[in-house]
Every structure is written in structure tokens, then in C-alpha cells.
Amino acid sequence: MFWLSVLALTTAAVSASLRAAIASSLKAQWIDPIAPVEAGELIGAALGSAFLGFAITLFVASALLDKIGAKRIVIGSGICFILGTALIVGAGAIATGMTIYSLVWLGMMLSGIGWGLAESSINPLTARLYPEETTHRLNVLHAWYPGGLIIGGLAGVFLANVLPWQAIMGLVFLPAIGVVIIGATTTFPPAPAAVEGESFGTMIGEVFRRPSFFVWFGAMFLTASSELAPGQWLDVALTNRVGMRGILLLVYVSALMFVFRHFAGRLAGKLSNPGLLWISSLLAAIGLFLLSRAQSPVAALVASTVWGLGVCAMWPTMLASVAERYPRGGAWALGLVGSAGALASFFVLPALGGMFDEAKVRLAGGPEAFKQLTGEALRQVEDAAASQSFAKLALVPIVLLFVFGAIWLSERRRRATVAAA
Template sequence: MAAASLHRGRLFWLSVLALFTAAMSASLRAATASGIKAQWIDPVAAADAGRLIGEALGASFLGFAVTLFITSALLDMIGTKRMLLACGACFIVGTLTILLAGRMANGADIHGVVWLGMLICGIGWGLAESAINPLTAQLYPEDTTHRLNMLHAWWPAGLIVGGLAGYFLADALTWQAILGLTLTPAVLVIVIALGTKFPPPMRAETGVTFGEMMTEVFRRPSFLIWFGAMFLTAASELAPGQWVDVALTHKVGMRGILLLVYVSALMFVLRHFAGKLAHTLSNPGLLWVSSLLAAIGLFMLSRADSPVTAMLAATVWGAGVCVMWPTMLASVAERYPRGGSWMMGLVGSAGALSIYFVLPRLGAIYDAAKIDLAGGADALAGLQGAALAQVESDAAARSFEFVAVLPLILLVVFGVVWLMERRKPAATIGAN
């Protein structure tokens, strides 16, 4: 670990920058989704616009999931440095594809180009997490939960910067110019990675062969519980974050992206204390409490109808979901160390796949509710002003009611795991 110790701080902050870039990109995509929808989708498919923009936003999670699934197994062959260089390149190419979609296609075909750009951005995000999560676990084996939560505190930091930029620059710049802000940190990732020395692959230090790493999933079938739980934790956290600006802006009387910014600030602070909370409750105990708060908060969001009630609901939801993603990764790293980057990548890809399926589902529920509440597609097309706003408000409530059910399932899952692990000696939890 000599090289890792010498460059540990620089490597950690490069990891932070890569994740910050992914988060800023996601936030700016969410902040500009309404502009994309209004300019390119509403004119050609108004009744189906919610599903279509949901599909486009969800494409980044598909790219993330597939990339994480493949590259996490091949990390030691590809190398962390190459992964981070490719990560920066993907954010540049993907963002430019979205920005130039109107020049590359016409009418309904623009949606396909936007979808492709979102997909490429998701590939960049997948490359980032494939590299930085195992790298952080490798650099800080004695404090994995705390360090992964510190690393992932910079995910909400990126959401804050992107969200505030999307809000305050909306009147001064086009949505294209706002989305283009992603290019700056993406270039910095490439420049810094080029000048950074990386430690040897994790498997070179542990002595675990590639075959042993790949078969650990079958040797430790309890991993499937964490894999399945990640579908629901990610859907509880990330899907509402991507959907909030589209669905809640008119409903609560404030830009939904501001709710995302506020929740992100809350997450940034709370993730720095996750290590102490996990030490007190254990990881499953912390995740159980998080699921309870997430369920309550999402239900409150479905009922929020003013800035005050929206902020209160967002506080409860944010306090619930803030530690879910990094604590899930840390739980897998600690319990299945021989699985290395592969098992961390598998659980991350599960989370991303859930968003890919959930976001279009949210859009479809939203669209169906609009048509139902308006009395038919023709009636919806004729609505304007306050009448249309009311229909959209009630439709948004139905979409959030759907996602609020997911963390309720997690209460059972994490409750059982928590009780079972409390009966085991601590030393046996990650035993091979």
C-alpha cells in the first residue's frame, strides 16, 4: 500500500471530483428536463410527454447500470486511471449530444438523440462509480463505511451546485447553456487523472483470483438480499430526485429543483455523521431507520400543496434516504470482501436499473392520472391555466404515492437482517 498511502489524499479528492461531476450532470439534467420537454417533446407528443421525458432521464441510469455491471468485474484489467479518463470523456460527449439534439434530428426523432445523450452520461457515471467505490474501500479498509459516506456526501454537493445553477440562471441563460456547465468539471477529471499515480489493483493486494471474485456471488447467496434491497433503496432516493422538478413545481408553488437542492444540502451534512450512526445501530439498523423516514417523507410529498409542507416533507424524506446508497455499498464491501469491485459493482448496477424502470413508470402514472382526472385525452388537451395546473397537481400526488410504497418493503427486509445479525458474533458477519 506504499503508493496508495503516498497519494491517498489526492486519490480520494479525485474520486470526489468524479462523483461531483456525475451529480452535477444529473442535477442539471433534472433542472433542464422541463425545458427539454417544453421545447422538443410537448409540441409533438403532449399526452405522452411525461413518459417520454421519464424515459430520457432514465436512460442515464440504464447506461450507469450496464457499465457498472461490466466494468466493475474488469476494473483490475482496465485500470482505475483509464476508467476515470473515460468517465470524463463520456460526460463531455453525452452532454454535447443532448445540446446538439435539435441539430441532429427533427420532430419526434429528437427524443431519441436526447435519450442517447443521457445514456452516454450514464456510462460516464457508471465508469466513475466502478472506479471510485473500490478505490475508496481499498484506501481506507479500516474505516470503509465512514469514508464511503464522506465520498458520497459530494454527490448531494454536486446536486446542489447544479440545482442552484439551474434555478438562478434560468432567466439569464437558455437551458442549453445551463446544461453545458457540466463540461468544466468533466475536463478537470481528465486533467487531474492524467497527472495522478494510482495504487496496484485491489486483487493484487488481497491475493483473490479473478475466478474467486466472480464466484463469490454463488458461494455467498446471502448477497442476493442486498442486491434486491438496492433496487428499492435507490428507487426511494434517486427516482424522486430526478422526478421532483417535473412533477412538483406547479403542485407546491415553488420550483421542484429547489427541493432537490435543499435535500441535497441536508444529505451533504448528514453523510458526514453516518459512520458514527452505523457504529451505534449497525448498518442494517441504520438502513431500517432510513427506510421508515423515507416512506413517511415520500407520502408527505404526495400530500404537499405549499412551499412549507413541501419543505417539511422533503426534510423527512432527505433524512431517510441520505445514507442509503453509500451504506449499502459499505455493507457489501464489509460482508463480502472477496467479492471486491465485482460485488460492489453488482449492487450499484441493481440500484441504477431500478431507476431506469421506475422513472418511466412514474411518468406513465403521471400521464394516466392527468387523462383520468381531466376526463379523457381530448379534455386534457383543452385544459389551460388553473384547471390544467390542478390536474397536474393531483396527478403528481398519485405518482409519489406509488414510490412511497417501496421503502415500506425495506422495513421488513432490513428488520429481518438486523435481527439476524444481532444474534451473530460481529467477527462472523464478513467471514469467508
């Protein structure tokens, strides 16, 4: 069950990294010719639609997990990845003009639905399997998300000169078919009796009776904005400016995350979850600011290292914090927090694209002037615009320093009071 969960999450990650890897090529071939001024916002919205599908699905499927059954949900995950990928790679063959963009948007959303179906089952399952070491096991499971990013990212880079981007994106079919086959031939255990006894009303009550839950909900929105959105934007924004493929930076950061997540749970045990999240937010803020200033491969690697070490433990540690603090919230509480993280990317990616478009037009001297730019002049304007968009994003984890700092201090004082008593 654990390794099937790993395969499902790896499929989601491969899909995400390949979407990021082919975004520039897709934008150049299909979006730039029909909407040159709005191209950044449009590709950002398309990439963000995957997170919208993820958010909605995670919210709904988590609540219905034990009624629908994990088996059906996992199989549905693989099917959505297959259909979504088919729409992305086949849009140009079956449509023209903005209809192509609409099909790409829909395909990316279907891929996000597949991701949501996967996470809605594997996170509660892991928490049930390992109740005494939830933080550690969720970090180990989610180490395979960056693992999948590495696989997809390297494929996107090294096959770029051999295969068209449509064929590269089509690599998602391989693990997705594996998820369907293995899921269909695996016997899933029934939900534990304790879970069967928890009604949906009980799960809702656990959330709404304890307002502190919404602090974690809001924090998840910001942590995901610091982690997932920049990862999808790296190749579009940094490739020309730093002199290397931005997707390689995502692969490098993913390698850091893959290794570090195997140890993050142990570190959280020493610092506490809020303590680990505070340090993560500090590093993320510094890393994003450095990325906005990077002008060379070395500077980009240094900035990516700081940012990667910052964000690598955020998602699983947030999930573990909610699972430990709101146990009666069940799968729905985890799904609700995960939805917040996904919605963040849905809103932030188009915003990043919009800031990029606004800056490039302003720096060029207006829409008509921008349309006339070519070659080196165009590259310089877009590089400066990309730098400004990353600098604004660095403000997000700064807010988290105050949130997690307050939680960390509050819990330390509570423990000290209990110990003294």
C-alpha cells in the same frame, strides 16, 4: 486519489441535477409539441436512460477494473460526460421531430455511462484505501454526490432567467474537462497484490456461493427507488403544485445529505448498518407520503426534510454493507449492487411518468379532453396526477422495513449468541 474521486463523483452529480433542472424546459420545448399525451413517460424514460447506462457500465467496468486500469476508466468517465452533454444540448440543432428525442435519450445514457465509469473505480479504491473505516469513508466520499447536486441545482435555478436551458446543461463541460485533465496527469497506483490474486471466478464464486448477497442486491433496487428516482422527478412533478421550483427542494435535501453523510458512518457504528438502514427506510416512507400531499412551500420543505434524512445514508451504507460482508467479491460485488440501484431508477422513472400520464388523462376525462386543457385547468389536472404518482412510490420503503428489520434482528441475535458463548 481521494480528491480526484470526489471530483469525478461531483461531475456525475452536477450532471444529474442539471438534467433534472432542465427536464421541464426540455419537455416543454421539444417533447410536448410532438407527443403531448405521452410527454411524461417520454421525459421519464430519457431521464431513466442515464441510469441504464450507469447500471450496465458499473456491472461491466467493475469486473474489468484491474485489467483496464483505473486511470483509463476515470478518463473515459470525463469523456462520456462531455459527449453526452453535447448530444443533449445540441439535439435540436442537428435533428427534428422524434429524432431530437432519440438524441436526447442517447446523450443522457452516455452521461450515465460516465457516471458508471466513475463509480466503478472510486468505490473499490476507497474501500482499499480505508479498510478499517469503509462505511465512514464511503459516506464521506458520497457526501460529494449531494454536494454536486447542490452546485448543479442552484445553477439551474439562478441561471434560468439569464441563460437558455441548453447553456445551463452545458455547465457540465467544466468539471468533466477537469476530470479528464487531472486523470491524465495523475499517476495511479497498481492494484494491491491481494486483489491481483483474486480471479474473476473467485469474485463470482463469492457472490453465488452465498445467496444472502441477493437479499442485498434486491434491497439496493428498492433503496435506490426510494432515493434517486424521486430526486429526478421532483422538478417535473412538484414545481406547480407547491408554489416553488422542485429543484430547490432537491438542493435543500442535498444539503442535508452533504452534512449528514459525514456523520452517518459513526452512527452506523452505534446502530449497525442494518439498523441505520431500517430507520432510513421508515423516514423515507413517511417523507414520500408527505410529499404526495404537500400543497405549499412549507409543507414541501417539511416533507423533503423527512425524506432527505431517510435516504441520505442509503447508497453508501448499502455499498459498505456489501464490502464488509462479501470481501472476496471485490469490485465486482460492489458494481453488481450499484447496478441494481441504477436499474431501479431506469425502471421506476418511466413508471412514474407512465402513472403521471395515466392519471392526468383519466382526471381530464380522456386523451382528447386532456389535449384541450390549458392554463389553470391543465395545471390542476397535472398537480393531482403528480400527487398520485408520489403516493404509490411511498410503498417501496415500506417493504424495506421488513427486509432490514429481519437482517437487523438476525445479526443482533447472532452477536448475542456469540457473546454468551
